[in-house]
Amino acid sequence: MNGIIASILDGLLVGSVYGLAAMGLTLIWGVMNVINLTHGAIIVAGMFGVFLLATVLGVNAYASILPLVAASFVLGVGLYWVAVHRVIGQPPLMSLLSTFAVNLILIGLGTALWGTQLFNVTVTLPGLSLGRYTFPGTHIMAAVLAFVIAGLLYLFLHHTRLGKAVRAVANNREAAALVGIPTTWVLSLAFGLGVALACTAGALIATMFPFTVLSGSTYQVNSFVVTVLGGLGNPAGALLGGVALGLLEGLATPFMPVSWTSVIEFVLFVIVLIAFPRGLFNFRRS
Amino acid sequence: MGHFAIVRRPFFWIIVAATALFALVPLWGNNVELRESLVLAAVYVTLASNLNLMIGYTGYVNFGNIVFFGLGGYFGVYFSNAFGWPLIPAALVGAAIVSGLAYLFGLGILRLRGAYFALATIGVNEAVRAFVQNFDPWGGASGLYIPISAFGQFGGPMQALWAIYFLLVLVMGLSLVLSYAIKSSKFGLGLLAIGQNEDAAAVLGVATPRYKAMAYSISAFLPAVAGALFFFKSAFIQPVDAFDLSLSVEVIVMLMLGGQGTVTGAAIGAFLYEELRGHLLTSATFSNFQLVIAGALLLLIVLFVPGGLMGWVHRRWPRTRTVLE
Numbered sequence: 001m002n003g004i005i006a007s008i009l010d011g012l013l014v015g016s017v018y019g020l021a022a023m024g025l026t027l028i029w030g031v032m033n034v035i036n037l038t039h040g041a042i043i044v045a046g047m048f049g050v051f052l053l054a055t056v057l058g059v060n061a062y063a064s065i066l067p068l069v070a071a072s073f074v075l076g077v078g079l080y081w082v083a084v085h086r087v088i089g090q091p092p093l094m095s096l097l098s099t100f101a102v103n104l105i106l107i108g109l110g111t112a113l114w115g116t117q118l119f120n121v122t123v124t125l126p127g128l129s130l131g132r133y134t135f136p137g138t139h140i141m142a143a144v145l146a147f148v149i150a151g152l153l154y155l156f157l158h159h160t161r162l163g164k165a166v167r168a169v170a171n172n173r174e175a176a177a178l179v180g181i182p183t184t185w186v187l188s189l190a191f192g193l194g195v196a197l198a199c200t201a202g203a204l205i206a207t208m209f210p211f212t213v214l215s216g217s218t219y220q221v222n223s224f225v226v227t228v229l230g231g232l233g234n235p236a237g238a239l240l241g242g243v244a245l246g247l248l249e250g251l252a253t254p255f256m257p258v259s260w261t262s263v264i265e266f267v268l269f270v271i272v273l274i275a276f277p278r279g280l281f282n283f284r285r286s
Numbered sequence: 287m288g289h290f291a292i293v294r295r296p297f298f299w300i301i302v303a304a305t306a307l308f309a310l311v312p313l314w315g316n317n318v319e320l321r322e323s324l325v326l327a328a329v330y331v332t333l334a335s336n337l338n339l340m341i342g343y344t345g346y347v348n349f350g351n352i353v354f355f356g357l358g359g360y361f362g363v364y365f366s367n368a369f370g371w372p373l374i375p376a377a378l379v380g381a382a383i384v385s386g387l388a389y390l391f392g393l394g395i396l397r398l399r400g401a402y403f404a405l406a407t408i409g410v411n412e413a414v415r416a417f418v419q420n421f422d423p424w425g426g427a428s429g430l431y432i433p434i435s436a437f438g439q440f441g442g443p444m445q446a447l448w449a450i451y452f453l454l455v456l457v458m459g460l461s462l463v464l465s466y467a468i469k470s471s472k473f474g475l476g477l478l479a480i481g482q483n484e485d486a487a488a489v490l491g492v493a494t495p496r497y498k499a500m501a502y503s504i505s506a507f508l509p510a511v512a513g514a515l516f517f518f519k520s521a522f523i524q525p526v527d528a529f530d531l532s533l534s535v536e537v538i539v540m541l542m543l544g545g546q547g548t549v550t551g552a553a554i555g556a557f558l559y560e561e562l563r564g565h566l567l568t569s570a571t572f573s574n575f576q577l578v579i580a581g582a583l584l585l586l587i588v589l590f591v592p593g594g595l596m597g598w599v600h601r602r603w604p605r606t607r608t609v610l611e
Contacts, residue, residue, distance in 0.1 A: 091345070096347065097584060104580055217531070262416040270406055270410055
C-alpha cells in the first residue's frame with residue numbers, strides 16, 4: 001500500500017514538470033493558434049543546455065536555468081520572425097509544417113553534433129525519506145521549481161501591463177490592435193515565452209532522467225496529451241493536466257507493465273479530444 | 287457525365303502511360319538497384335496521392351496518415367503468417383478492415399476541425415503504435431517475421447521481389463486513377479466544397495459528416511494494401527517502422543513539394559522527394575545534414591511557394607491546368 005502511495009507521489013512530482021513543458025505549448029496555441037512542433041526540439045535544447053553548463057562548465061545545474069531561460073527566450077523570438085510570422089492566420093497545415101521544418105533543422109544539427117547516444121546530468125541532492133521510500137531530491141526540486149515558474153507566469157499574465165497585452169491579443173487580435181497594442185510584437189514575445197518554458201522544462205527533465213538528441217519527440221507527444229487534458233490554450237489547465245498525467249502514471253505503474261500506460265494515455269487523449277475539446281479542467285462556461 | 291467518362295480524357299492516359307513506364311524501366315537490363323529505389327517511390331506516390339484526398343481536397347490535415355500503411359502491413363503479414371493466406375487476399379482483406387475501421391473512427395474524429403483534427407490523428411497513430419507494441423499475437427515490440435517459405439507462392443524470393451514490385455506499381459497507378467476519378471466526380475466536388483468552406487457546403491446540401499468519413503475511409507484503403515505488400519517484401523514488420531510519425535510528416539512534405547490538391551503534384555512531389563532523399567543519403571557531405579537540408583527545403587516551400595511545384599506551373603502556364611489535373 002505504501003509503495004502505491006509513494007509511486008503516486010513521485011508521479012505527481014514528475015507530472016508537474018510535464019505540466020511546465022505543456023504550458024509552453026499551450027501558451028503559444030492560446031495566443032496565436034499555432035501548434036508549435038519545435039516544442040520537442042526545444043525541450044532537447046534545454047537538456048543539452050544544462051548538460052553543457054553543468055557537466056562541461058561545472059555551473060550548478062539549477063543556477064544554469066537562468067541563462068538558459070534568457071537564451072531560449074531570444075531563440076524563441078527569433079524563431080517567431082523566421083518561421084511563424086508569415087504563416088500566422090493561415091490554415092493550420094502551414095504553421096504545423098513551418099514549425100516542423102525548424103524541428104527537423106534543430107534535430108538534424110543535434111544529431112550531427114552529438115549523435116544519438118545517451119547523456120545524463122548528475123545532480124547530487126539529498127532525497128526525502130518517508131518510511132522505506134526515498135523521493136529523489138531532483139524530483140522534489142524540479143516540481144518545486146515548476147510550480148514557482150508557473151506562479152511567476154500567472155503573475156506576469158494577470159498583473160503586468162505586458163502580460164495583460166498578451167492576454168488581450170489571445171482574446172481578440174483585431175480588438176487588441178485597435179486599442180493600440182503592438183500585436184505582432186506581442187506575438188513574438190509570447191512565442192519566446194512559450195519556447196523559454198519548454199526549454200526550462202527540458203533542463204529540469206535532464207536533471208531527473210537520461211536523454212538523447214531524439215528524446216524530444218516522446219516529451220512533445222507527452223505535452224500534447226497534457227495540453228489536451230488541460231484544454232488547449234489554458235496554461236493553468238496545462239499544469240493540472242501534467243499533474244493528472246503524472247498521477248495516472250504513478251497509479252498505473254504498480255499494477256501493469258510500463259508500456260501499457262502509454263496505451264491508456266493515448267486512448268484517453270483521443271477520447272478527451274473528441275468528447276471534451278475544451279479540456280477536463282476548463283471550469284469557465286463558454 | 288457517365289461513369290467511365292474519365293477514360294476518354296487525355297490525363298487518364300497520361301497516368302496509364304506513366305505507370306506502365308514505371309513498371310517497365312527496371313526490367314530493361316534487369317536493374318535490381320533501380321527497382322529498389324522505384325519500390326520506395328511507388329509507395330511514396332501511393333501514400334501522397336491518398337493523403338491528398340484528405341489534405342488537398344477536403345482540407346483536413348491527417349498528420350497520422352501513416353497509421354493506415356502500418357496497420358495494413360500488420361494485417362497482411364499476420365494473415366499470411368497465421369492462416370497461410372496468399373499475399374493478395376491477405377492484403378485486400380486487411381485493407382478492407384483498415385478502411386472500415388477508418389470509417390468508424392472518421393465519424394468520431396472528423397467532428398474536430400483544423401489543428402484539433404491534426405492532433406487527434408497524431409493521437410490515433412500513437413495509440414495504435416502503443417497498443418501494437420503490447421499486443422502479443424502481433425509480436426509486441428519485436429514485431430513479426432515472414433518465413434522465407436512464404437515467398438514460394440511466387441516461385442521463390444527472386445521472382446517474389448519482382449512480382450511485389452509490379453503489384454506496388456499497380457497500386458500506385460490505381461491511387462492516381464482514384465484521385466483523378468474522385469476529383470472529376472460529384473463526390474469530389476463535395477469534398478472540394480468542404481475544403482473551401484465546410485459550413486457553406488453543409489448549407490448547400492453536402493452531407494458533410496458522411497462525405498468526410500468516406501474520404502477518410504477511401505484514403506485508408508490503398509495505403510493499407512501498399513503497407514501489406516511493402517512489409518511482406520521486407521519480410522519483417524515492427525511497430526517503430528510501421529507507425530513512424532516522421533514518415534507521416536515526410537508524406538505531407540511530398541504533397542507540399544508537388545502541390546496539394548493536384549493529382550500530378552502529389553505524384554511528382556513524392557517522386558522528387560524520393561530521388562532527393564536518395565541523393566542526400568548516399569552523398570558523404572550531406573548524409574549527416576540530411577534532416578537539416580530537408581527542414582530548410584520544407585521551410586522555404588511553406589513560406590514562399592505554398593502552392594508547390596504544380597501551383598507554380600499552373601500560374602506560369604495557365605493552359606496546363608486543363609491537361610495536368
